[in-house]
Structures are given as structure tokens and as C-alpha cells.
Amino acid sequence: MNNLPIGVFDSGIGGLTVVSEIIKQLPNEEIIYLGDTARVPYGFRSPETVISFSRQNVEFLLKQNVKCVVIACNTSSAYAFESLKKEFEIPIFDVVSPIVEKFKKDKKYNTIGVIGTRGTINSHIYSKNLSGLTVYESACPLFVPLVEEGEVEGRIIDMVADKYLAFFDDKNLDALIIGCTHYPLITRVISKRLPNVELVNPAYQFGRVFKKYLKAKGMVRSKKSKPKNKYYLTDITESFVNTAKTFLGKEINPQRAIY
């Protein structure tokens, strides 16, 4: 069982930032990735629709015989994690819980900002779970399409960042959770606008916690053979494949996933 691959799903290709972190922390693990590019983005859809799509993604990964499932999408983590945990017996991990745990434990943080999709922000997943802290949340719906279009620097993204982040100017943040898989690609833009705020990347925090968990549960892959990762997308276009390279740092050769 420990030699089975890890299943990772995301609304699209942004979740490859989480895959990249898993590869860094656990280079011997084999990964099966599913990006729901036929229905991306999830960020502005209703909770019911996000849960329903996420369920189909888990079912697809179960058919690939994975040992556990990682929800790489923040919106899906915010809306669907609790439902999926109840519905499926396989261990399921989300990218929100490790961050929540971090801030619960580390007493140096008092005031936290969160940016994310409309879904992640409307779910209030962070403020609900960090009741001891002051949490300010702001949706940044244009960041995803801008990053997807390669607008990761320059005047357009700077102006959009100013529009969304000005809200935090008088909040005295100790840290800002960049709660969407696309945001690590614009940390320079965000830091320029909020220069004295620590940015916290859920993918990084997730990778560390996930490694500890697999080790503690004896679920680490022991095979010596080089892992062969597989990438499935529900829709394949040149643009998705090109953007995948930006997120993962290397080329993927995706297969079409059919539910």
C-alpha cells in the first residue's frame, strides 16, 4: 500500500505548485495528478458545484488506485474537504488545515490577512478556524486570470494588486496567507504593495505537514525505482500545457481524463 501513488487534484493546473512542493519534500513518492481544466476555475462557483466536481475528482483518482488524495485547490479545500472526508474512507488532505494549525501553534502571530478566490473568502474558512486571532479576508478574483495570461509583472497587475491590497493598509498584518495556487507566481507584486508583511504559502506549509504525516503513518514509498508521475487533465490545450511548465518548473505530457 505504501508504494501506491499519491493522488492530487486541482481545479486546473495551479495545483502543480503543490505537486512541486511534494516533489521537493518527498522526492521518492509517485504522484498521479488530475487537473479539471474542462471546468476550471472553481473560484467563483457555488459550494454545491465545487463539492460535486471535487467528488468526481476523488472518484477518478480512486480508480487510479492511489494511497491517499491531496486537494491542491484552495477553493475546493475550503468548500469540499469536510464533505469528502465523510464520504470517502481513503485519507484525504487539504491545503487549508496545515496553515490553520501553524497559526494556532505559533503565538507570534496576532493579525492575519487572507487573500483568495471569491469561494475561499466567502467560505470564511480561516476566520472560522482561527477564532483567537484577528483575521482580515479579501477576495482577489482577477489574480487568477491575470496569472494565467502571463501578467505576472508590470503596470496592469500592479494596479489590480493595489485595488485588492489597499484594504490591508491600515490592518497591521503580521502575515498574509496567499490562499490560491496561482498567487506564488506574483509574490513579488504582492510584496511590493505590502512590503513589511510576511507572505505565507499554503503549498509550502502543506508539503512539510504532509511529509511528517506519511512518515508517522508508515506510508512513505519504499521502492527504489524512480517514481513515474502521471498528469491527467479533463481538457488539453496548448495553453494549459505551456502554463503547466510555469507552475511545475518542467514540462508535462498530459493524458486526457474521462470521468
Place this chain on the structure above:
Amino acid sequence: MNNLPIGVFDSGIGGLTVVSEIIKQLPNEEIIYLGDTARVPYGFRSPETVISFSRQNVEFLLKQNVKCVVIACNTSSAYAFESLKKEFEIPIFDVVSPIVEKFKKDKKYNTIGVIGTRGTINSHIYSKNLSGLTVYESACPLFVPLVEEGEVEGRIIDMVADKYLAFFDDKNLDALIIGCTHYPLITRVISKRLPNVELVNPAYQFGRVFKKYLKAKGMVRSKKSKPKNKYYLTDITESFVNTAKTFLGKEINPQRAIY
């Protein structure tokens, strides 16, 4: 049969600009609208996926017993119209053909620009069908999310418009086809950047041609009762309902469509 409703589908809510035009031209017609908001946008998806989703939309409308189907989405018109016409017996209309006919007939136009989603532009539907004219095409993928976020005026949309429309500066256009349901909401922005170019709205041209067709075929609704339009969405959120108001000019009370 002529008293049955007209079925209209779109990737989302943008197609309500086409509904609005049908209501203007044919106020006695009854309309059943389907917006595939669970999978919107279609603009960056592959032809195969757009055809498959469009097919499901037609099948849903057929179950509602419509007399004909209107494809309000430009991407879907560009990629799926030919396939759908072959697959279904019911009359199907698209928003691209009326514009093509206009430019074929009207000899005053020599050089035409087209803006649209990546899908509409990559299909080359206009340049293929207007071989006698000089046609320049440019994808404007960020216009849809900007309009959806209410960014229809101001410096951000102006800068994005400049980025996309500068391409036409030396092209001496006689007209620019604004080939996406969202673009009528930013005609002022486009005209400011290309001040001497006539903007051609597919929804308007479609409405005129469609009215002629229904009359010629004796398909006009003859009932005296006030038409009761129905609006179906595959996903319902507050944001979709609010944006619908912008596109249609009045509130809708949508029902959830399940395929």
C-alpha cells in the same frame, strides 16, 4: 409548433445580451435560456470540449420542447455550430453567420478586425468565411473576467484594451467585430482606443436576421398571451444573478438546470 419557445444557450450569462436583442426584435416570442455557469467560460477550452458541452446544452433545451435553438456564445458558434447542425434536426442558429453574411453582401467593407476569446480567434471562423476581405484577428482573453468583475471603465480596462487593440493601429480597419457577448459592455472603452472604427455587435446583427427567418418560415409566435421567459443556469450564485441584471437590463429568477 410556432407557439413553442425559442431555446437560447450560452456558456454563462453573457448570452443574455443576445436574449435582450431577441426581446427587442421579437417581443412576443417566449424564450428558454440556458447558461452553463457551472462550466463557464468556454473561451479557452479545446474545440472538442466546447462541442461536447454545447451538445449537452442543446439536449437540455430539446427536453424543454423548444421550436429552435440559438447559440448565443461566440466561442460555441465558432467551434460547435457545424457539428450541432449535423447532429440535430431542429433548426439551430449561431451568432457568427449573420455577421459573415453582412460583410459578404455589403461592399463598402474591405478591411475587418475581429476581437474575441482565444477559441473564437483560434478557430479563424471569420477569416475562413470572409476570404474576399482582409481580416485581422486578435484574442482578448482578459476582457471577459474584467467585465465579469465590473471593470468596465477606468485605468485597468483602458490599459488592457491598449495592450490588445494596439495591434489594429496600422491596419486601417473599416469595422471591428466585437465577437464575444461580454464586449458590448465595453464599447466605450474600445471606441476610445480605436476612435474611427465602426464596432459591429453580433447580437444586433443576429436579432435582425433571426426575425426575418422566423417570419419567412411562419415560425412566429401567434399567441396573444404575454410570453413567460424562463432562465436556467447550471450553477447559481449571487454574483451570476447580479451580473445577469447588467447583461439583460432586468432581474432574472433563475432555476437550476440539471443535465
